[in-house]
Amino acid sequence: MINFDLDLDYLRTFQAVAELGSMHRAAEVRHMTQPAVTRQMAILSREVGATLFRRFGRGVMLTEAGEALLKESRLVFRTVEEGLRRVREVEERERLTLSLGSSNYVAATGLVIPVRAFRKAHPEVRFDFVCGSSEAMTERVREGSLDLAVVTLPGRSEGLRRIRLWTDTFVAAIPAEFPLARQERVALGDLAAGPLLLPPFGSTTRLLIDRVLRRRELRPSRVIEFDTLEAIAAGVAMTLGTAILPIRLLAPTSPHASLISSRPIEGFDESRDLGILMRRGRPPDPREAALISFLERELGERQLALPSP
Numbered sequence: 001m002i003n004f005d006l007d008l009d010y011l012r013t014f015q016a017v018a019e020l021g022s023m024h025r026a027a028e029v030r031h032m033t034q035p036a037v038t039r040q041m042a043i044l045s046r047e048v049g050a051t052l053f054r055r056f057g058r059g060v061m062l063t064e065a066g067e068a069l070l071k072e073s074r075l076v077f078r079t080v081e082e083g084l085r086r087v088r089e090v091e092e093r094e095r096l097t098l099s100l101g102s103s104n105y106v107a108a109t110g111l112v113i114p115v116r117a118f119r120k121a122h123p124e125v126r127f128d129f130v131c132g133s134s135e136a137m138t139e140r141v142r143e144g145s146l147d148l149a150v151v152t153l154p155g156r157s158e159g160l161r162r163i164r165l166w167t168d169t170f171v172a173a174i175p176a177e178f179p180l181a182r183q184e185r186v187a188l189g190d191l192a193a194g195p196l197l198l199p200p201f202g203s204t205t206r207l208l209i210d211r212v213l214r215r216r217e218l219r220p221s222r223v224i225e226f227d228t229l230e231a232i233a234a235g236v237a238m239t240l241g242t243a244i245l246p247i248r249l250l251a252p253t254s255p256h257a258s259l260i261s262s263r264p265i266e267g268f269d270e271s272r273d274l275g276i277l278m279r280r281g282r283p284p285d286p287r288e289a290a291l292i293s294f295l296e297r298e299l300g301e302r303q304l305a306l307p308s309p
Contacts, residue, residue, distance in 0.1 A: 008080070010044045011073045013037055014052070018070045022059040098287050099128040101137035101149035104228045106274060109248050111150065114298040118291050125287050134204055141277045147288055148278040150295060152204045157277070163292065164275040165299045168246040170209075171262045173232075175239040181261035188216055188267055195241030196220040197232045205229065208270050209244050216267060236260050244268070 016026035017037065027034040045052045050065035062070060102111055119127055131137070134151035141149045142159060153162050172186040180186055192213065198220075199206045213219065224241055226232045232243045237256035250262045276292060278284065284292060 008076070010040050011076065013040045014044055015070065015073055017041060017053065017060065018062050018066065021056070021061060096124055096287070097126040097128060098291060099130070099145070099147045100291065101140055101146040101151070102129070102131045103134040103137060103149075103151045104131050104230060105134075105152075105246070105249065106150045107131040108230050109251075110299050114291075114294040117298070118294045121294075122287060122290060133200075135202075138277055141279060144279065148276055148284075148292070150276055150299075151274065153273045153275050153277070154204065159280050161278050161280045162275055163278075163296070164273050165295065166274055168248065168272045168274060170244050170265065170268060170270065171247050171250065172265050173236045173243040173245045173250055174261045174263060175236055175242070176259055176261050177239065178242070178261075180242065181263070183263060185266050186263045188212065188265055189218055191242050191244065191265070192218040192220045195222045195224055197224050197226060197235045197241045197243040199229060199232065200225055200227060204272065208272055212268055212270050233260065246272075 013026060013030055013032070016029050017023055020026050020029065023037050023041070024034050026032075027037045030037065041052065048065070048069060050069075051063050052066035052069060053060040054063055100115075115127075115129075119125075130140075130146070134154070137146065137149040137151045138154055138157075138160070140146040150165070152168075153164065154160075172180070172191055174181045174186070180190055198209060222241075224235065226235055229245060229249055233245060233249055233254070233256055235241065236243050236245075237259040244265065247262065250257065250260055276295060278288070
């Protein structure tokens with residue numbers, strides 16, 4: 001039985017001897033000395049357990065066992081070459097794969113146009129997309145499972161590079177039939193007096209809102225938490241309560257625009273930056289740079305006007 005630790009180089013030498021019919025000529029082709037070729041063939045014959053060559057004039061010719069080994073060795077190298085080709089294909093696919101993360105909010109309000117444009121311009125790139133909370137997407141970029149993410153930019157971003165795209169300002173979101181919707185401006189205390197729909201405790205936006213409420217020494221009479229800002233907007237449309245939401249989520253083209261009134265909030269001066277996160281110290285490759293350009297062109301510093309009362 002052949003020793004599977006045997007160097008494939010011996011089979012290359014064997015093929016050269018078999019095809020050229022000469023140890024000397026095989027040594028020249030293989031850039032080896034003739035004694036080295038003879039030694040390799042003796043070792044190979046011993047490992048196979050059969051005589052592979054017999055003398056023929058000044059050269060050699062294959063025995064029946066040698067003919068069988070030549071056929072099998074060609075199969076071996078075809079298998080190896082096919083395996084290496086598949087490995088290279090996998091590597092090529094990985095190089096052409098771009099993984100993008102996004103917060104639910106950004107996915108719903110800003111990514112459709114730039115991602116469609118990017119995919120049309122770069123059909124060769126496999127596009128992996130995942131969305132969730134900004135906090136979860138930030139951690140995935142930090143750990144390297146995402147190439148980049150478009151999220152609410154965190155206050156602390158050690159090890160991450162930030163590219164700000166736009167700044168969100170906030171407005172009161174009020175069911176259109178609520179009396180508050182008839183006011184041109186809304187006091188923060190009025191929002192706190194009724195059911196207030198808020199994002200999860202600990203999220204970046206919740207921290208921002210809670211900071212303003214503490215500064216104004218206000219405590220909501222009742223808080224209803226929703227996982228996403230989009231769900232909060234739907235809750236307002238259902239008349240479950242009021243909310244404090246980014247202005248772009250309540251644009252005239254939003255699903256619940258006719259059911260929700262947007263009003264400025266007196267004394268609410270907080271905002272949040274949204275943009276691209278990627279790991280620091282790793283320059284973007286060409287496909288990432290192209291996507292960043294699409295995002296900057298479509299989303300950079302885009303501002304929305306507050307709908308008229």
